[in-house]
Amino acid sequence: MASVPVSHLILFVASLVIAAGVVGTVTTGVDRVSAAVEDGSLDATQQLRTDVTVISDPNGGVYNGTENNVTLLVKNTGTQRLAPDGSGLDVVFDGRFVRPDATTGEVVSVDGATAWSRGDVLELTIDLDAVDDVGSLGDGETTDHRVYLTVNGDEETFRFRVEA
Numbered sequence: 614m615a616s617v618p619v620s621h622l623i624l625f626v627a628s629l630v631i632a633a634g635v636v637g638t639v640t641t642g643v644d645r646v647s648a649a650v651e652d653g654s655l656d657a658t659q660q661l662r663t664d665v666t667v668i669s670d671p672n673g674g675v676y677n678g679t680e681n682n683v684t685l686l687v688k689n690t691g692t693q694r695l696a697p698d699g700s701g702l703d704v705v706f707d708g709r710f711v712r713p714d715a716t717t718g719e720v721v722s723v724d725g726a727t728a729w730s731r732g733d734v735l736e737l738t739i740d741l742d743a744v745d746d747v748g749s750l751g752d753g754e755t756t757d758h759r760v761y762l763t764v765n766g767d768e769e770t771f772r773f774r775v776e777a
Contacts, residue, residue: 662691662692662693663691663693663695663764663765663766663767664689664690664691664693664767665687665688665689665690665691665695665702665762665764665767665769666687666688666690666769667685667686667687667688667760667762667769667771668686668687668688668734669684669685669686669771669773671771671772671773671774672773672774675773676750676758676773676775678749678750681740681741681742681749681750682738682739682740682741683706683738683739683741683758683760683773684736684737684738684739685736685737685738685739685760685771686721686734686735686736686737687699687702687734687735687737687762687769688732688733688734688735689729689730689731689732689733689734689735690731690732691731691767692731693765694728694729694730694731695729695735695764696718696729697718697719697720697727697728697729697735698717698718698719699716699717699718699729699735699737700713700718701764701765702716702718702737702762702763702764703762703763703764704716704737704739704760704761704762705760705761705762705763706739706741706744706747706758706759706760706761707747707758707759708759709744709745709746709747711739711743711744712743712744714743715739715740715743715744716737716738716739716740717737717738717740718735718736718737718738719735719736720733720734720735720736721734721735721736722734739760750775755774755775755776756774756775757772757773757774758772758773758774758775759771759772760772760773
């Protein structure tokens, strides 16, 4: 009769070991899901707080044929502070990605701010000589062009025309 309590004890210990393993696995899974949800909510918050608007006049001569560049004025209309040199912007010009070294940015602000905060304007210059397959825009014909900007999920499109 002593063998029955021993077998029950062995089964009880085995069930405790299995339960501990299940709890450890579930806890690890819950921690991973929790971390993913937290990261996603931080990204969503950043995206909601970011908003930029191109305030340049499309008819105001954004293209400089002498230096072969396009200069845009981009206003931070969101509450997220952005890089004051425009390095957080992804730029696509006429369907071609513009490398970060082909753009320069400078905050132009009345109060001399060094950060690109809400209400501040960034002067973004795109060097077209450094963009693949673009060349000069003033080659004797009227052409339409498009600049697509993305920052933290916020997207802006600016269209302009270069007259012959």
